Amino acid sequence: MVEGLKKTPTGIRGFDFIADGGLPQGRTVLVAGSAGSGKTVFATQFLAAGVQVEGENGVFVTFEEHPKDLRRNMVSFGWDIPTLEAEGKWAFVDASPEPAQEVEIIGDYDFGALLARIEHAAHSVGAKRIVLDSIGCVFSHFPNLSRVRYELFRIASALREMNLTAVLTAERTDEYGDIARYGVEEFVADSVVILRNVLEDEKRRRTIEILKLRGTTHRKGEYPFTVIPYEGIIVIPLSAIELKQRSANVRVTSGNPDLDRMCGGGLFRDSIILISGATGTGKTLMVTHFVSGAAASGERCLLLAYEESREQLGRNAIGWGVDFDSLEKQGKLKVVCEYPESASLEDHVIHIKEQIDSFKPTRVAIDSVSALERISTIRGFREFVLAVTSFIKHKEITGLFTATTPTLTGGSSVTETHISSITDTIILLRYVELYGEMRRGVTVLKMRGSPHEKEIRELSIDHTGMHIGAPFRNVAGILAGNPVQIAVAEMERLDQLFTSVGS
Amino acid sequence: MSKYTLKLYIAGRTARTKQAISTLRQICEEELGRTYELAVIDILERPQLAENEKILATPTLVKELPPPLRRVVGDLSNRERLLVGLDLAVSDSPRHESGD
Numbered sequence: 001m002v003e004g005l006k007k008t009p010t011g012i013r014g015f016d017f018i019a020d021g022g023l024p025q026g027r028t029v030l031v032a033g034s035a036g037s038g039k040t041v042f043a044t045q046f047l048a049a050g051v052q053v054e055g056e057n058g059v060f061v062t063f064e065e066h067p068k069d070l071r072r073n074m075v076s077f078g079w080d081i082p083t084l085e086a087e088g089k090w091a092f093v094d095a096s097p098e099p100a101q102e103v104e105i106i107g108d109y110d111f112g113a114l115l116a117r118i119e120h121a122a123h124s125v126g127a128k129r130i131v132l133d134s135i136g137c138v139f140s141h142f143p144n145l146s147r148v149r150y151e152l153f154r155i156a157s158a159l160r161e162m163n164l165t166a167v168l169t170a171e172r173t174d175e176y177g178d179i180a181r182y183g184v185e186e187f188v189a190d191s192v193v194i195l196r197n198v199l200e201d202e203k204r205r206r207t208i209e210i211l212k213l214r215g216t217t218h219r220k221g222e223y224p225f226t227v228i229p230y231e232g233i234i235v236i237p238l239s240a241i242e243l244k245q246r247s248a249n250v251r252v253t254s255g256n257p258d259l260d261r262m263c264g265g266g267l268f269r270d271s272i273i274l275i276s277g278a279t280g281t282g283k284t285l286m287v288t289h290f291v292s293g294a295a296a297s298g299e300r301c302l303l304l305a306y307e308e309s310r311e312q313l314g315r316n317a318i319g320w321g322v323d324f325d326s327l328e329k330q331g332k333l334k335v336v337c338e339y340p341e342s343a344s345l346e347d348h349v350i351h352i353k354e355q356i357d358s359f360k361p362t363r364v365a366i367d368s369v370s371a372l373e374r375i376s377t378i379r380g381f382r383e384f385v386l387a388v389t390s391f392i393k394h395k396e397i398t399g400l401f402t403a404t405t406p407t408l409t410g411g412s413s414v415t416e417t418h419i420s421s422i423t424d425t426i427i428l429l430r431y432v433e434l435y436g437e438m439r440r441g442v443t444v445l446k447m448r449g450s451p452h453e454k455e456i457r458e459l460s461i462d463h464t465g466m467h468i469g470a471p472f473r474n475v476a477g478i479l480a481g482n483p484v485q486i487a488v489a490e491m492e493r494l495d496q497l498f499t500s501v502g503s
Numbered sequence: 504m505s506k507y508t509l510k511l512y513i514a515g516r517t518a519r520t521k522q523a524i525s526t527l528r529q530i531c532e533e534e535l536g537r538t539y540e541l542a543v544i545d546i547l548e549r550p551q552l553a554e555n556e557k558i559l560a561t562p563t564l565v566k567e568l569p570p571p572l573r574r575v576v577g578d579l580s581n582r583e584r585l586l587v588g589l590d591l592a593v594s595d596s597p598r599h600e601s602g603d
Contacts, residue, residue, distance in 0.1 A: 095559050101572065104588040107523075107580035112514025112561040113546045113553045120550030142560065142576075 005215045008056070008129075008165045011049025012042070014235030018219040019210055024191060027214070028156050028166040032180040033195030038206065038227055039169040040065065041077070042195065043131040045232040046167050048079040051089045056128035059121045059164075061093040061114075063137035078230040091121040097141060105142070111151040115158055122162055130159060134169040139182045149183065179211070190214040196222065200377045206346070208235055224383055226346035236349055236387050249449075252363075252398055254286070255293025258468035259427075262444050262453040267425065269362075271448070272389050272399040274420065277429030281440055282459060283402040284308070285320060285466050286427075287365045290400050292322045294363045295332040302361035304352060305337045306371040313337070320465040334359045345376040345384045353391055364392055368402040369419070385419045424448040429459065432472060432483050441478055442468060507531070507539035507589075508568040512553060514546045514561040519578045523562040526579045534591050566590075 007022040016022045023029050033039045047058035062070060070092075071081045084090035095114060122130065135152055142148050159166045170180035175196050192211040197204060207222035225235040251266035254273075260266045267273055275283050287303065294301040305313055313335060314324045327333035336355055343351065356364065366388075373381050385401075392399040401423070420426055426445040431438050440459040444452040455471035456478050477484045511527060513520040524543060531539045546553040546561065556565065559576075566573040566589055575588040 093554065094557055096557075098557065101574060104573070104575045104584070105577050106575055106584045106588060107577035108519055109560040109562065109577045110514070110519070111559065112517075113512060113558040113563065114560070116514055116546045116550045117554050117558075120554070 007216065009054060010046050011053035012045050012233050012235065013231070014223070014225065014237050015208070015233070017237045018208070018223050018235060019213060020217045020219065023165055023167075024213060024216055025165055026160065026163040027190045028159060028168060029191035029193055029213070030168050030170055030180065031193045031195065032170045032172050034172045034175055034197060037172075037195040037197040038225075038233060039171075039195060040070075040133055041227055041232055042193075043133045043167050043169050044070065044074050044079060045077070047090065047129055047131055048074070048077075048081075048084075048232075050129040051084055057089045057125040058129040058131065059091050059093060059118065059125065059127045061095060061118060061121075061130065061132045063095045063097075063132070063141075064134055066096045067092040067094050076229050077232045079232075088125055091125045091127070093117050093121050095138075097137070103141070105144075109142075109147070111155060114151075115155055118155065119158070119162070122164060127164060130164045130166045132166065132168045134171060136171040136181050145182060200380075203375070203377055203380070204344075205377065205380055208233075224346050224380065224387075226344060226350060228347060228350060234346075234350055236346055236383070252299070253293040253297060255289030255291070255296075256286075256466060256468070258457075259286075259289075259442075262442075262457070262468065263425065263447055264450040264452045267398060268449065269398055270393050270396040271424035272392065272401065272422065273425040273427065274401050274403060274423040275427045275429065276403045276405055278405045278407065278431060281429035281431060282442075282461055282466055283404070283429060284313070284316060284367055285461060286429075287367045287400060287402060288317045288320055288322050289465055290363065290365055291317075291324070291327065291333055295327050295330070298332075299362040300331065300359065301333050301363040301365060302355055302359050303333065303335045304355070304364065304366045305335060306340045306366070307368055308337070310335055310337045319463065320461075321463060322465075334361070340371050340375050345372060345380050348372065349384055349387045352388055356391070356395065356397070361397060363398045363400070365400040366402070368404050370403040382419065385422055389419075389422050428479065430456075430478055432456075432458075432475065432478050434475065434483065434485070441472060443479070506568060507535055507566070509539060509541045509589075510556075510565045510567060511541065511543045512546055512556070512558045512561055512563045512565070513543060516545075520562055522580065523564070523578045526582070526585070527564065530582065530585060530589075530591075534586070564588075 006025040008025045009016045009022040010019070031039055031042055044060070047060055050056040050058050060070070074081055081090055118130070121127070138152065139145060139148050172178065172180055175198050179192055179194070191213045194209045194211055196207045196209070198207070206225050206227070208225050209222045210218040223235050223237060225233055227233055250269040252269050254260050254263065254267050275286050277283050291301045291303060317324045324333060324335060328335065369385060372384065376384065389399065425447045428443050428445050430441045432441045441456045442459040443456040457471050458469040460467050460469060472478060474486045475483045476486055509531070511523065513523070527541065531541060544552055546558065562578060564575040564579065573588060573590070575585065579585050
């Protein structure tokens with residue numbers, strides 16, 4: 001029986017997941033991308049993580065940047081290349097251009113010298129990994145395209161013979177055009193990874209796509225990634241793990257007994273609850289109840305706020321009888337307030353995950369997810385919600401998200417449209433205009449795996465928080481944003497319409 | 504005439520290498536007489552030297568002295584262009600005037 005291709009974990013967070021374990025061992029992968037798409041970072045991280053995480057030494061063949069610049073540029077990612085070099089775990093082969101020197105080409109030539117240097121470096125550190133960054137540059141040094149292509153092909157086969165897992169980077173001119181310039185993919189056709197940096201609605205979006213990994217499986221499509229200090233590239237796998245989550249029948253309190261009753265006895269522990277409503281309908285109040293409910297049952301809650309400052313939140317909570325400061329002191333609550341524009345959505349995902357990993361809450365509230373909508377494209381936003389949701393569910397955490405609707409009396413927001421299918425429970429908060437007075441209504445629109453009340457009940461707010469009252473009996477059209485009062489006689493007639501059939 | 508120091512980097516003894524060596528020897532004898540030093544360095548034996556000198560392609564001829572430093576890549580099959588490349592051309596090239 002033929003043994004399957006072994007894979008080498010790259011050590012790049014998230015990438016090994018979409019590559020189903022890593023890159024094919026001893027093979028060559030072409031990493032293509034436009035300028036600024038992160039090719040050199042990917043390549044360097046592949047080597048650095050190889051040494052630091054997988055214990056595999058590496059060789060960096062640079063055709064573009066001088067090793068001196070690389071050493072300096074990569075410090076910010078926490079990769080101390082000079083130390084690795086001193087320890088004999090990393091070697092450079094410097095093929096960067098010498099600006100002061102012009103080279104005359106007379107007659108035929110080959111890349112025997114380069115190959116000898118690569119072999120020498122690989123032997124000297126006992127390399128398992130190698131990077132050639134970027135091979136397109138060779139074509140600009142040497143004008144004979146077919147000669148260069150042939151020589152690179154020779155080098156690529158030599159790498160395979162040495163059983164080195166290789167990353168070759170190449171430039172692309174077009175985000176959705178040819179794989180790479182100069183037709184370089186022809187000689188490394190084994191595997192191709194594409195890095196993109198696309199401008200969409202005036203926002204930059206980085207994605208990574210594995211086009212092919214010959215002889216092995218991988219996940220299809222573009223995945224967002226981000227580049228952050230002290231870590232480098234982090235690929236954000238989306239819903240891929242979503243369907244594997246267990247779902248428990250354990251119920252937790254929403255912090256309000258009436259709401260628990262409406263939800264058939266409480267919220268499910270590892271579920272995502274979306275609270276949607278116009279501004280001032282009581283979303284942040286529900287979050288506050290969620291926090292105090294968690295604390296009362298000995299749970300820890302992480303509150304991620306993107307709309308209000310810590311002081312504002314604290315003041316509001318005091319107004320409803322909940323003391324955030326003392327809950328924080330007891331370690332039952334952590335409030336993180338951030339301005340949505342302070343980072344990209346991908347960075348927010350990473351940050352949220354870090355907060356969850358360090359604080360280890362059993363509940364997470366995000367107030368509001370729709371505030372994050374404005375810093376991204378619709379697609380990017382959907383991916384963000386998917387990433388956060390699947391992470392939260394994976395950790396068996398209860399997640400409460402709020403979303404602000406654009407109009408006062410109802411309607412749906414972009415957030416709702418795009419994430420409602422991802423959430424397990426949707427609670428709507430709506431203004432109801434009755435006899436010239438604004439009142440609030442609350443209803444449970446859906447709740448997966450549980451019966452729930454279908455009525456729209458009145459919600460009132462006082463200094464002790466929120467109270468859920470009787471259902472609006474004689475009003476129709478609340479959710480449509482157009483409440484109409486129905487006369488009592490008409491209601492009786494409607495009641496009979498349904499009861500008389502069965503009796 | 505100042506002394507010439509030339510280094511020819513090769514990767515093994517291939518036909519291309521032999522061609523380059525013989526062309527170079529011939530030109531040196533004819534144009535430089537005894538005033539030259541030619542070292543042939545096989546990179547397969549001494550890869551670190553190629554690393555230090557950043558040699559990429561083979562054969563590569565480096566003219567270390569007299570200045571300016573020059574590099575010529577290839578099998579040196581074009582005599583006229585090699586003479587220009589080594590600042591030995593008798594034609595009225597500006598390089599020649601400054602080098603003499």
